[in-house]
Amino acid sequence: MKIQSVKYSDREFEYYFSNCQQEVSQQASSLPPVVFIHGILSSGQLFTHHMMPYFDSLGLTTYSLTLRGHGSHSVKPSSRPFDDHIDDVATFIEFVYQQEKKPVVVAGYSLGGLITQHVCLREEIKPKLAGMVLMASVPPQGFSQLNQAMWLDNPVLSLVLGQVMVMPNMALLNPYYRNVLIDALFACKPNEQQLGMLLSELKAEDLRLFLEPHPIDDRLSLSVPVTVVGAQEDKLVPASQVEATAVFYGVEPVFFSPMGHAMPVEKEVAKLAAYLAGWCSSL
Template identity: 25%
Template sequence: MSPELEIFRRSPTGKPKSKHPLVFVHGAFTGAWCWNEHFLNWFADKGFETVSFSLRGHGGSGGRQLRSLASIDDYVEDLEEVVDTLGQTPVLIGHSMGGYIIQKYLEQHTAEAAILMASVPPEGLLASNTMMAMAQPDLYFQMAWLQAIGPHTFLRERLGRAMLSPDIAEDEGMIYFGRLETESQRALLDMMGANPIFLTADDTPAMLVIGAHDDEIIQSELIHHTARKYHADYALVDDIHHAMMLDKNWEKVAETMLEWLQVKLVTQQRTKGNKSAA
């Protein structure tokens, strides 16, 4: 039996822009709270129903005692459970590990559209970890310590600079850092090759792959690679770090996503309408 999940919902403000809810999937070491700081309300105020949830063992969801045993397939099951409550095909938005979960979900399911933010690429973490170990070995070892001991004080400075811009890393960033938690070792192994992705471009919905130009964790080269793999739209945002939904220029990311959503959802709606008329 699946653990009870922590789920947050916001109804659209004013006239709805779309009947398709936005479902936000968080990355490793965090929970639904990372979307609730800005994105959940911001997109609701723009006319979208928004949903965020904590994966099992994260945030306020159940299953904490068995978190280290949770697999990527378990996380896909959590996403399936949330989508089943909606009554409409969702737009899926995933950050980092959340993007990998969405790719696995799309192997067996459909979505109205998908946005991968600073996402683990389809080949997993091997390339990003290798690039990090070569270019930023101090960050590579601190990421390993984060998994081993959790958000310890001595990790904050270097990890903080990788996650957030320097001018907020000392205030809001310290609060965010304290809310991090260790990740499932099994899920991390899945992303190192134990559970590869078999999704093809032919099976993907309309997709935007968006990254941070100077991301030290999921490097911009890998963002571009993922976009090419799925024939997806592609955007890199300047002056922002890996935690794109929390960093100083988060609104620039949200506006890029909104502009893309408005074009794609309106276009798809018109296409479906034309087919119905025919």
């Protein structure tokens, strides 16, 4: 899978794409395309290692968008980065919908999960949706609740994460910072390949993303299927926050263990991929 770029509706997108459905079966033509939205300190490449190849093997067309300011994306955020991400993802869904001519499943991970929730509640996007997947997602209550919980439960991690977001490559030269972050992201000690998958495209985050809570308006409703998945050993988005998200959408959460926040590259990622691909295929 190689990165692709396109201009659509006056916006520039960089994304990974894979489509093997003609090689699988004619039945695959009825399956919804899946759009992955990554989280902090990563890019669309995050899903190319395990998730997209597994989905492809079942005939699911997949796209993985790189948010502006991440990876090799050439477009920089404006003074309102969170709004940029929402507008970009909404427009990208329009693009995929036009390409595939059928509704889309949007799968948001971590920060990408909160962005996905905002996008999927837009009235103009709802008709283009087949479902919404939230993986270790920032809860609907937004960053204020999540940040407060992290500060109270693990202030050291909160401080280290802040340093890594501001200057990731320099901060991770500090062995202590590196060990704290790895311990927070993985349930089991990762190998160098796993670390490379997760940390290969580190770029500083725009802290304006996290200074406002960006909560979901609880007066809005979503009429498409939703699944909420979490990692039992996650220290960034703990089980209590995943449960709060599931309650908000009226579904039962699904947890994977042993697994930390780095779900797309964790040791047990095959089980996660099998569940999500099966869920998408059932729509």
